[in-house]
Amino acid sequence: MTYEAEIVTQKKLATDCYRLEFYAPEIALSAQPGQFLMVKTSLTLDPLLRRPLSIQSVDHARGLVKVVYRVVGKGTALLAAKKLGRRLNVLGPLGRGFTMLTNGKFAVVAGGLGMAPLYFLVQRLKALGNEVTVFYGAQNRYQLVLVEQLAGLRVNYVTATDNGSSGFKGTVVDLLREKGLPPVDIVYAAGPPPMLRALGELLREVGMPRTEVSLEERMGCGIGACQGCAVKVHGTEGPVYKRVCADGPVFSAEEVIWE
Amino acid sequence: MKPDLMVELAGLKLSNPILTASGTFGFGLEYEPYVNLRELGAVVIKSVTLNPRQGNPPPRVTETPAGMLNSVGLQNPGLAAVSEYYVPELKRRKVKVFASVAGETIEEYGRVAYSLAEAGVDAIEVNVSCPNVAAGGLAFGSDPDTTAAVTARVRAAVGNLPVFIKLGVMGGDVVEIAGAAAAAGASGFSLINTLPGLAIDVRARRPVLGNITGGLSGPAIKPVALWAVWRVYKELRLPIIGMGGITCVQDVIEFLLCGATAVAVGTGNFINPGLTVELINGLERALAAEGISGVSELVGAAHVER
Ligand SMILES: Cc1cc2nc3c(=O)[nH]c(=O)nc-3n(C[C@H](O)[C@H](O)[C@H](O)COP(=O)(O)OP(=O)(O)OC[C@H]3O[C@@H](n4cnc5c(N)ncnc54)[C@H](O)[C@@H]3O)c2cc1C
Ligand SMILES: Cc1cc2nc3c(=O)[nH]c(=O)nc-3n(C[C@H](O)[C@H](O)[C@H](O)COP(=O)(O)O)c2cc1C
Ligand code: FES
Numbered sequence: 001m002t003y004e005a006e007i008v009t010q011k012k013l014a015t016d017c018y019r020l021e022f023y024a025p026e027i028a029l030s031a032q033p034g035q036f037l038m039v040k041t042s043l044t045l046d047p048l049l050r051r052p053l054s055i056q057s058v059d060h061a062r063g064l065v066k067v068v069y070r071v072v073g074k075g076t077a078l079l080a081a082k083k084l085g086r087r088l089n090v091l092g093p094l095g096r097g098f099t100m101l102t103n104g105k106f107a108v109v110a111g112g113l114g115m116a117p118l119y120f121l122v123q124r125l126k127a128l129g130n131e132v133t134v135f136y137g138a139q140n141r142y143q144l145v146l147v148e149q150l151a152g153l154r155v156n157y158v159t160a161t162d163n164g165s166s167g168f169k170g171t172v173v174d175l176l177r178e179k180g181l182p183p184v185d186i187v188y189a190a191g192p193p194p195m196l197r198a199l200g201e202l203l204r205e206v207g208m209p210r211t212e213v214s215l216e217e218r219m220g221c222g223i224g225a226c227q228g229c230a231v232k233v234h235g236t237e238g239p240v241y242k243r244v245c246a247d248g249p250v251f252s253a254e255e256v257i258w259e
Numbered sequence: 260m261k262p263d264l265m266v267e268l269a270g271l272k273l274s275n276p277i278l279t280a281s282g283t284f285g286f287g288l289e290y291e292p293y294v295n296l297r298e299l300g301a302v303v304i305k306s307v308t309l310n311p312r313q314g315n316p317p318p319r320v321t322e323t324p325a326g327m328l329n330s331v332g333l334q335n336p337g338l339a340a341v342s343e344y345y346v347p348e349l350k351r352r353k354v355k356v357f358a359s360v361a362g363e364t365i366e367e368y369g370r371v372a373y374s375l376a377e378a379g380v381d382a383i384e385v386n387v388s389c390p391n392v393a394a395g396g397l398a399f400g401s402d403p404d405t406t407a408a409v410t411a412r413v414r415a416a417v418g419n420l421p422v423f424i425k426l427g428v429m430g431g432d433v434v435e436i437a438g439a440a441a442a443a444g445a446s447g448f449s450l451i452n453t454l455p456g457l458a459i460d461v462r463a464r465r466p467v468l469g470n471i472t473g474g475l476s477g478p479a480i481k482p483v484a485l486w487a488v489w490r491v492y493k494e495l496r497l498p499i500i501g502m503g504g505i506t507c508v509q510d511v512i513e514f515l516l517c518g519a520t521a522v523a524v525g526t527g528n529f530i531n532p533g534l535t536v537e538l539i540n541g542l543e544r545a546l547a548a549e550g551i552s553g554v555s556e557l558v559g560a561a562h563v564e565r
Contacts (some may be wrong), residue, residue, distance in 0.1 A: 001292070001293070002293075002531065002532070002533065013525050040530070045325045045477075045478045045506060046324055046325045047322060048322055048326065048477055048478070048526070048530065049322050050324055050325060050529070050530065051528055091532065105316055188436070217317055217318065218317075218319070220283075220320045220327065220329065220526075220529045221283070221528065221529045221532070221533060222294075222529070223292075224285065224289045225283065225284055225285030225289035225290065225528070226283055226285070226329070226331065226332045226529065227305075227319070227331045228319050228320035228331060229315060229317075229319070230314060230317045230319055230331075231314075231317065231332070232316075232317075238520065240313065241313060241314055241317075241334065246289075
């Protein structure tokens with residue numbers, strides 16, 4: 001559904017990186033980790049389309065929903081300029097989220113803002129009494145924007161930065177290779193495509209544990225109608241296209257054909 | 260007095276002139292959480308081909324100033340799935356259904372149209388203007404003789420069912436092509452399909468779309484669409500479904516004034532999935548406020564000489 005949600009906080013987390021919180025109790029109640037929103041960034045016809053953003057967390061009691069985003073273009077720049085009290089038109093929650101289990105052991109591998117949907121997941125997995133280890137990588141320590149919040153969830157986590165300014169020096173996949181993957185029920189991952197591809201290769205080497213990845217693709221409708229957000233996956237009779245917005249954004253890593 | 264939104268489109272009575280543009284509304288069911296499909300004038304479903312089509316490699320969509328490019332490439336589940344599942348589902352909900360047909364050969368258009376007519380659709384739209392496929396599509400609709408041949412084949416396949424030929428403005432003169440289709444048995448026209456376009460990723464120094472080129476839609480193309488509707492209405496006076504960049508009631512009225520009997524909403528659905536129904540209600544309010552008794556008063560009204 002679409003909502004006119006009041007912006008409650010807008011906070012700069014790092015250069016070009018913001019967290020925006022808005023009041024949308026229906027979304028807060030129904031959202032599942034891995035789901036996303038289609039956000040209108042302008043009241044005019046340019047930018048035209050909604051922008052997909054992952055749900056970073058929700059607050060049931062206060063009816064709040066949070067997103068974390070990086071300014072990369074016109075739409076996200078307009079979003080960053082929005083002031084408190086203004087209304088934001090959001091459509092969602094959309095898509096199929098991560099598999100949720102109880103009494104399990106899980107590894108979470110996040111690259112950059114891939115941490116946004118994964119934070120929500122970790123929060124829920126912890127609340128369900130699971131054991132979770134997080135591998136969190138970014139360019140530098142300033143870009144590990146959700147590390148303090150993560151610490152607040154009291155999960156085991158290790159970090160990696162390209163320049164070694166925090167934790168391991170290298171990518172999060174290098175870190176995982178170095179540390180070794182603990183025995184887990186499911187590996188969950190989100191991040192830039194090169195990271196996910198490298199992760200896929202590493203996981204295959206260690207016998208391909210069950211893995212779920214959250215993917216991004218340019219979207220038209222966000223609700224499964226336009227076939228705009230195609231991702232190539234293995235079908236029963238060869239490769240087929242699935243829709244990131246409606247069949248995903250979470251896919252089994254084995255299913256995805258990386259190109 | 261409540262204005263009358265009903266329109267008669269090539270003999271079909273529609274409760275209002277708001278339709279959906281093929282390819283932007285899936286098979287209708289995707290929009291059920293947002294729209295009561297029965298309230299729409301009709302649902303025009305995604306173009307259907309004989310066999311399932313995979314479509315083009317991603318990225319398939321990208322935004323441009325006040326518009327978007329798509330290169331979906333007619334991905335669809337094929338005739339059997341549509342005639343055996345989607346059309347019956349829509350009919351069961353008492354929705355008026357227009358089926359858009361596409362193909363790589365004239366014969367394919369005929370076979371697909373025949374089966375969809377058998378499945379009970381209310382009208383056929385013939386897509387001879389898709390810029391995103393190698394065979395059929397725009398290659399057919401840019402030539403008057405081929406367009407006439409496709410029209411005649413579909414007309415023969417579906418008997419008296421209304422047949423709308425969907426055209427763009429590329430390749431040939433839209434009036435000439437529409438005229439050829441009219442002579443071959445078209446009931447009316449759907450104007451316009453997307454315009455060919457391209458977007459460049461400067462950093463990567465290559466086209467954004469996986470298919471390199473795509474079709475431009477959205478508000479950016481509205482003036483072109485109004486121009487096409489204006490000209491075809493003026494020369495042929497056959498019913499027109501107007502589309503291209505509709506996002507508000509004023510846009511709808513502009514198309515009606517140019518000569519469209521009905522309009523279709525495409526890209527606008529992506530911005531607001533409930534737009535179609537909002538336009539129906541908004542149109543009713545706008546007519547009431549202006550003291551206009553019915554939609555038919557507006558159709559082609561801008562052509563009257565002063
Ligand atoms: C399911 C999903 C979840 C996402 N979650 C987040 C998130 O939590 N935080 C965040 O910062 N970003 C997220 N993104 C990416 C985000 O949607 C883009 O960064 C954003 O759309 C860019 O818009 P813009 O106008 O600033 O950029 P522009 O480059 O000006 O946008 C032009 C067009 O390209 C599209 N686009 C550009 N980059 C992307 C991209 N990476 N993915 C999809 N579409 C893109 C835009 O939506 C727009 O239609 C997510 C994307 C998807 C598909
Ligand atoms: C994503 C997308 C897919 C489309 N698919 C089809 C299609 O399958 N058949 C067709 O006749 N037109 C197709 N179109 C064209 C639309 O039906 C319409 O003619 C065009 O988009 C102009 O209207 P708009 O500006 O309101 O979108 C498609 C358009 C878009 C944006
Ligand atoms: S964005 Fe339209 S189908 Fe996914």
